[in-house]
Amino acid sequence: MDPMDEIRQTFFLECEDLLQALMEGLAAIEGGDEDPETVNAIFRAVHSIKGGAGAFSLDELVKFAHTFETVLDEVRADRMELTPALMSVFFRSADQLSDLVEAASVGDSVDAERMNAIMLELDALIDSDGSDAGEVEFEAIPLDFSMDFGDVEDDLPAPGGDSWTISFKPHATIFERGNDPVLLLRALAELGETEVTCNTDALPDLADIDTAQSCLSWDITLKGETVSEDDIREIFEFVEGDCDLTISFGAAADALPEIDLPPLGAPDEGEETGWELATPSQDADEPAAIPDLPELQEPAAAEAAPAETEKSSGASPARAESSRAGPTATVRVELDRVDRLINLIGELVINQSMLAQAVSNSGVPQDSPLMDGLDEFKRLTRAIQEGVMAIRAQPVKPLFQRMSRIVREAAAATGKSVRLVTEGEGTEVDKTVIERLSDPLTHMIRNAVDHGLEQTADRAAAGKSEEGTVHLTASHRSGRVIIEIADDGAGINRTRVREIAVEKGLIDPDAALSEAEIDNLLFMPGFSTAKNVSNLSGRGVGMDVVKKAIQSLGGRVTLSSTPGKGTTFTISLPLTLAILDGMLVRVADQTKVVPLTDVVETLKLNPSQVHGLSNADRGIMVRGEFVPLVDVACELGYRPPLDKLSHHVVVLTETEGGSRTAFIVDQILDQRQVVIKGLEENYHSVPGIAAATILGNGEIALILDVAALATGRNRLSDVIRAA
Amino acid sequence: MTLRILAVDDSRTMRDMVKAALASAGFEVHTADDGVHGLEVLNECTPDVIITDINMPRMDGFGFIESVRSIDQYKQVPILTLTTESAPELKQRARDAGATGWIVKPFDRDKLVNVIRRVAA
């Protein structure tokens, strides 16, 4: 890869971290954090984004980051107070910055109107503050920079035959700052032929010499037809203020008027403008000195003096070491490498189980050292597997932080006052799961604000605080990740939900539904509670899509609701997408895997319990509950429907929301962990099949997609009608 | 003689860029994440030239420059500040802390290399 492309990638990765730090900092401040280092950290995050963006000529991003940073700097310097209104601007600016970064990463542009609106707000803050207005313009102006010092004849080379005459008397400070006259003389000699005369008049006797002092001065004649004054100035750039310097051209130094910069004489004046090496890249905006805009120099210079006196107070980043610990040491690894490793471990797991099977087939006694070693091997393989999986695991924190933005936007769109409380942000989940959880979670959060929470007036009338709360919680529970979205709104209006379901023909008008069953109607395709589809949670996306998205991650979503108290959605996810605890079953001479999380129990089929005649509406009574029966072999096309069921086994499954399906299989073989091999990337998606795996004996086994196989048989309405 | 450079910047992007630019010019480049880290690695790499950012966590560029200058061995090692800041008072502060020169980001590779060659003994 082109090194710059690689660095560009690094930049966008780093932006993610910086944006996260920015959001964290803002949230901390909102939560009452008054540590000045928090503001500093926020400032640095924006500043670093600006710095990197400049390197890649992401002009829009630079411009916005700069404006944002300028306002933050005012806060940092205690010149502006952090009001709730200002925090609101900061949050929106952070969102805008995040959008700009994302747009830049894909070469897109952002909504100009929104961008301008927030820019105006920020600009207004700067203008009202006044003091820094000059500096903003100072940097925002695109620059055509050519090492120009504003002198009249500076770009003229010395006319033929003439030479530059340079008089140079360094002060002691030149050494203190790590510069050295020898190096400057060397640089001059590189420009052209020099004739150097050293003036040693001021040199004291060895006994009296102060080695830190500068006692020599030089007169240099520089020949060089192509040398411009700029070339010479550039060499002395860092030492202006640390020396007396005159540059003139002509045969004799006094024959022509000197071309000189005014403030070179006195070492203690602030010669700010000279001490800088601008290193412009050709096309980037250059936040450097612009000498040919004199009106801008004035505020800048005026500012220098007061800033000087208050430099020990607030105007600077905290120099003291923060109590905050530095970032934890990390290694960045390409995801590809981790995935290759995961694949290899997968092979290892398969190999281990093949080995175990071979050993077991060979009739080795259970208590032999070989079996002990094999057990240890199995344990280690598992440990390695978990270790590698942990590499892919990431905290849900960034995901949750994005949700706070969703809440802000949703609250603004609905005119509600909403607080998002997050817990368990450190909970780690597979990276892919996190990525694919973003959309469904966004939708659920919007739903919680839009539908879950009441309007402010209604809340007040119900004696609740006007500010609604949405809790977003992540935790680990029995080998799965649980994510809860809980609002403290009015709860599900079950009467209304039922009416809608009837209107839409989803249920019979006189169906007897439990509360849980009514709640689960929300997940049915074609259901939408919104009276008018608002532009917020509407968008034609229903909870059924959310459910599908979560299912595709091997997850389940359930909900519970208490009238007047609120609604809680619970998402349960596997820790990883790469390993699955499965039940191995035999179906028409094929081995299939049923995900263990879907299995409730297994039963011996008793034909007397089977109700219904045709394959299509057959069901079974399990403890008084009617459950549809699905003949797996038939569904997958291995054999025609069986007329008569006899010595079969039933695997009772339960998918999200508690709907159950009984799968007919021929035999149950085993329970074990299998390595998931995706079909989609290797073959193509097959209805009813979630993925494949390789078993210990080398056989390929398909993993059943329980939810898909149940679909068509397991619609809630079917259950209800049958009941 | 290969010049050893210590580049201190809290931005990984910037460290990578400086490293790429200078390594391609034949310099030996060491990096540090902030001022504190910079001081930690100082004696491991005994740099000929130090390049430092200003805005950094834990210890900023001013603090770092002052700390380096307080060590006898590094009293005169060239220290270039590399930052997006261009405000005169900040430059003056860097000067007061003992910085050798000031380079504004985004930097041009050849310019940066030239400046380093110029200030390195």
Next chain:
Amino acid sequence: MSALDGANSITLPDDLSGVFCEALKADLLARRGQPLELDASNVVRCGGQAVQLLVSAKRSWASDGQPFAIVNPEADFIRIVQLTGLQDELFPESGADT
């Protein structure tokens, strides 16, 4: 090869950067009043402070009426001294002063 028979001799270090000048000054002062020869064969790096120190030393020795010489300079050191315009002062062709 020594240019000054029986003189005190100091072998200069390879690095004559500013930070080493105080030590060099002390070394030089300790030999004040006696003939002195500085072996510059190792010097590859030399800053402005060392240059002025050497010139001052040379003049001080001259005012004391004592011989002083910098011998065996290598190319790097010669180049540095040339840049400062002091080659005639520090490396007079005779190799020894007075």
